[in-house]
Amino acid sequence: MTTQHVDAVDHIPSRRDPADIQRAHDTGLVATGLYHAYQRLTVLDLDSFAIAPGDRHAVIGPNGAGKSTLLHLLAGSTRAQTGTITYQGQTITRRGTAWRARAGIGRTFQHPTVYPGLTVLDCVRMGGWHHRHHPDRKPLELLELVGLTNRADDPAATLPHGHRRMLDLAVALAGQPRVLLLDEPAGGLTDTDLTRLLDILGTLPGWMAVILVEHHMDVVAALADWITVLHHGRRYFDGPADHVRADPTVRALYLGTTQAGHAARP
Amino acid sequence: MTARLPLPHSWDDLRRWVPWLLPLGAATTLAAASDGYWPATVARMLPLALLAVSVATVTSAAGLPTLGQVAPYAAGAYTTARLALAGHTLAPVQLVAAALVGAVTAGLLGMLLVRHRTTVVLMLSLAVAELTTITAARWRTVSGGTDGLAGIPAPRLLPGTPALTGDRPMLLYATAVTVAATAATMQVLYRHHLLLTAVRGNESRAAASGHPVTTYLWLVHTGAGAIAGTAGALLIHTHRWITPADVGFDTAALALLAAVIGGAHSPPGAAVAAVLVLGVRDVAAADWPGHAPLLLGALFVAAVYLLPGGLTAVPTRLRTEIRRVRATRRPEPLPAVSRRTP
Numbered sequence: 001m002t003t004q005h006v007d008a009v010d011h012i013p014s015r016r017d018p019a020d021i022q023r024a025h026d027t028g029l030v031a032t033g034l035y036h037a038y039q040r041l042t043v044l045d046l047d048s049f050a051i052a053p054g055d056r057h058a059v060i061g062p063n064g065a066g067k068s069t070l071l072h073l074l075a076g077s078t079r080a081q082t083g084t085i086t087y088q089g090q091t092i093t094r095r096g097t098a099w100r101a102r103a104g105i106g107r108t109f110q111h112p113t114v115y116p117g118l119t120v121l122d123c124v125r126m127g128g129w130h131h132r133h134h135p136d137r138k139p140l141e142l143l144e145l146v147g148l149t150n151r152a153d154d155p156a157a158t159l160p161h162g163h164r165r166m167l168d169l170a171v172a173l174a175g176q177p178r179v180l181l182l183d184e185p186a187g188g189l190t191d192t193d194l195t196r197l198l199d200i201l202g203t204l205p206g207w208m209a210v211i212l213v214e215h216h217m218d219v220v221a222a223l224a225d226w227i228t229v230l231h232h233g234r235r236y237f238d239g240p241a242d243h244v245r246a247d248p249t250v251r252a253l254y255l256g257t258t259q260a261g262h263a264a265r266p
Numbered sequence: 267m268t269a270r271l272p273l274p275h276s277w278d279d280l281r282r283w284v285p286w287l288l289p290l291g292a293a294t295t296l297a298a299a300s301d302g303y304w305p306a307t308v309a310r311m312l313p314l315a316l317l318a319v320s321v322a323t324v325t326s327a328a329g330l331p332t333l334g335q336v337a338p339y340a341a342g343a344y345t346t347a348r349l350a351l352a353g354h355t356l357a358p359v360q361l362v363a364a365a366l367v368g369a370v371t372a373g374l375l376g377m378l379l380v381r382h383r384t385t386v387v388l389m390l391s392l393a394v395a396e397l398t399t400i401t402a403a404r405w406r407t408v409s410g411g412t413d414g415l416a417g418i419p420a421p422r423l424l425p426g427t428p429a430l431t432g433d434r435p436m437l438l439y440a441t442a443v444t445v446a447a448t449a450a451t452m453q454v455l456y457r458h459h460l461l462l463t464a465v466r467g468n469e470s471r472a473a474a475s476g477h478p479v480t481t482y483l484w485l486v487h488t489g490a491g492a493i494a495g496t497a498g499a500l501l502i503h504t505h506r507w508i509t510p511a512d513v514g515f516d517t518a519a520l521a522l523l524a525a526v527i528g529g530a531h532s533p534p535g536a537a538v539a540a541v542l543v544l545g546v547r548d549v550a551a552a553d554w555p556g557h558a559p560l561l562l563g564a565l566f567v568a569a570v571y572l573l574p575g576g577l578t579a580v581p582t583r584l585r586t587e588i589r590r591v592r593a594t595r596r597p598e599p600l601p602a603v604s605r606r607t608p
Contacts, residue, residue, distance in 0.1 A: 075474065101476035113471040117463040126464045127475045168471075175475050 016050060016226070016238070024050035026089055028209055029074060029105065029179050034083035036069055036233075044069045044233040046083075051179065051209045058212045058224035058241070066233035067213040068110055071181045074211070075107045076100040087179070102130055106177025110184050110213075112168040114156035121152040123167055128174030135174070142170040147196055162193045169200065179209045186216040198222050221245065285534070286449050293441035297434040305437040307548070308541070309504045312440040314517065315540040316497035318524035319448050320490045322536035325525050327455055328486040329466040330380065333518040334391030337375055337398045338368035338491035340513035342498025344408055347508055350418045355429065357421035361443065361499050368495015369488050376487035380480055395518040402510035414509030421503050430503070440504050447496050448534055454489065455533070462486070520544070523562065527569040529576025539577055 024030050031049040035042070044066035051057050059067045072078035074085065076097040085093045092100060101107075115123050124139040125132070143149045146166040151159065159167060169185060185201070186194055194216075201223050204210060214220050220227065220241070227244040229237040237250050244250055297305050320335045342364030349360050375394055379387055402409045409415065420429035423439070430436050455462065461482065465472045469479045502508060520543055521536075528539030546565055551558035573580060 077470065077473070096478075097470075097473040098476050098478040101474055107474050109470070109474075113468050115464040115467045115471060117467045118460065122460055122464075126460065126472070126477075129461070130476045171471065171475060 020052055021050045024052040028052035029087050031085045032083060034073055034080050036073060036081050042233050046235060051211055053207045053209050055209045056223050056225045058214060058220045058227045059230060060220060060227060061230035065230040067230055068183055071183050071213055075105060075181055101175060104178035106172040106175045107181035108168045108172045108183055108185055112164040114164055114167055116157040118156055119153050120148055120156050120167060123156045124170050124174050127171030131176050136176050139174060142174055145200060146170045161188050162190055165189060182212045184214055186214060186219045286445055289441055289445050293437050297437050302433040306433040309437040309440045311541045311544040312444045313497045313501035313504060314520060314544060315537040316444050316447055316500055317494055318521045318536040318540035319451055319533040320494040320497060321521045322525040322530060322533040323451055323490040324487055326531040327462045328483045330387045332387060332391040333522055334375060334379060334394035335494045336395050336513050336518040338371040338494035339498045340398050340402055341371040342368040342495030343501045343508050343513060346499040346502040347415045347418050355419050355422050357423055360421060361496055364495040364499035365492040368498060369492040372491020373488040376484045380483040380487055395515045399510050399514035402513055409510060412510060414507060416507040418502055418506045420506060436504060440500055443500055447493055448537055451493055451533055523566055527576055529578035532578035535576055535578035
């Protein structure tokens with residue numbers, strides 16, 4: 001994504017309704033005062049971030065804006081240097097990735113990851129290991145959902161990129177997450193796979209909260225009801241998806257204005 | 267995983283037991299057909315074989331190459347020696363105590379080791395191996411210092427039975443313990459094969475699916491410590507003396523070498539390779555004094571270059587090669603044009 005130069009931004013308070021934030025405090029995921037730096041380079045400095053059940057929250061911004069770092073901090077794969085994260089009213093800042101996953105925070109990866117020694121079906125089984133006695137959906141049903149039924153017995157390492165991404169999503173869904181973190185799920189997908197991805201994400205249950213980091217604006221437009229724009233690790237803009245996409249500054253900076261084709265959708 | 271151990275309900279199932287019965291048959295044959303030298307020599311190789319099983323378990327199941335299994339090995343050995351010297355000579359009691367102490371030792375060390383990976387683990391475990399020797403040499407009240415402990419009473423299988431002092435009964439006993447411990451290890455690994463393969467293959471994905479990766483690796487390390495502790499007990503039972511040199515870097519290196527030669531993904535292969543390694547060092551090099559390390563080095567280089575995957579991968583590689591050769595020798599079908607020619 002091409003971006004124009006923007007000076008370092010000040011902290012801009014979230015425009016979210018306090019009632020939504022309170023709902024997120026009680027039943028969803030809330031981060032407050034998150035700060036993370038690599039040596040002296042600040043990669044994330046976010047005063048607050050909240051998502052409640054049923055929200056579809058997209059995080060956009062140029063490369064290096066801190067989007068993936070935000071997901072890492074929320075998933076627990078990176079420890080926040082300062083700040084507090086609460087989930088369903090409980091502080092989880094010091095909890096590790098596995099604990100958070102078992103508590104209901106699932107994720108996919110920017111570079112889709114599989115278990116190289118396992119078959120496709122076993123990968124999904126591993127994803128739903130902690131729910132294997134009472135699964136919402138059986139592994140084969142999930143493979144059918146992502147279109148990999150015919151590859152069930154193939155080694156996962158032999159899958160092409162697009163199929164790996166779909167498998168990553170199936171593995172994440174097998175964990176029956178209440179908050180699903182999607183890190184560029186549309187990256188590298190063919191049009192067919194992209195259509196399937198949108199179908200899948202469109203049918204996610206209403207109680208599930210989804211945080212979507214994505215460059216592909218068609219996916220953001222189709223899924224998100226709230227968008228946060230990050231720049232230099234800070235919130236540059238946030239609001240309902242329609243408002244953000246209509247904002248001329250955001251359009252100019254991150255949506256590539258009208259010449260970027262599908263990226264800008266009024 | 268190379269071996270599975272179900273109960274033998276049928277002939278098909280019985281076939282799966284054959285690999286486990288072979289060592290027992292070989293030991294029985296050797297004990298019956300040979301004089302005291304060979305049974306005693308082979309019996310004294312088996313503690314290292316079981317230690318190699320422990321090393322291969324940590325290396326294969328947890329993906330952590332280690333030299334540090336000599337610590338639980340030493341703990342098990344000194345526990346057994348002290349129990350025997352205190353008059354507790356029942357072998358089952360000694361084996362259980364050694365396994366427990368080995369597990370505790372490995373569990374404590376695992377808290378440090380399993381947080382790291384690859385060469386860092388190898389370096390830390392090297393330090394563990396060196397510290398084990400130093401501790402054994404300095405802790406005189408337990409180890410007897412550099413002089414070691416000698417005159418350890420022979421074990422008894424059951425209360426009231428005579429002590430296992432003969433070379434032939436000792437060979438059968440040591441083989442049975444080694445095979446049973448290896449089979450139990452394989453059974454546990456087989457039951458958790460899926461989980462361990464996943465964790466070893468992709469830790470990030472496993473953690474993101476709720477698997478406590480470090481805890482799993484710690485459990486493998488601790489369980490392997492129990493096997494190493496058992497090997498330590500077997501060392502005392504077969505040798506009936508111990509010095510700090512028996513639990514030092516040389517032993518750790520031989521066990522890791524056996525795991526590499528046998529196939530790091532096959533604990534039984536590591537056990538077989540340990541016997542092979544000791545055979546090269548103590549038997550083949552007997553006529554070439556002072557050159558045993560050279561032979562072992564050559565064996566290691568040959569294993570790395572000629573046997574990728576170790577001894578246990580040889581049958582698969584042979585099958586693949588035979589298929590390839592057959593495919594190249596198969597005559598190509600005649601072109602359609604030539605068949606039409608009158």
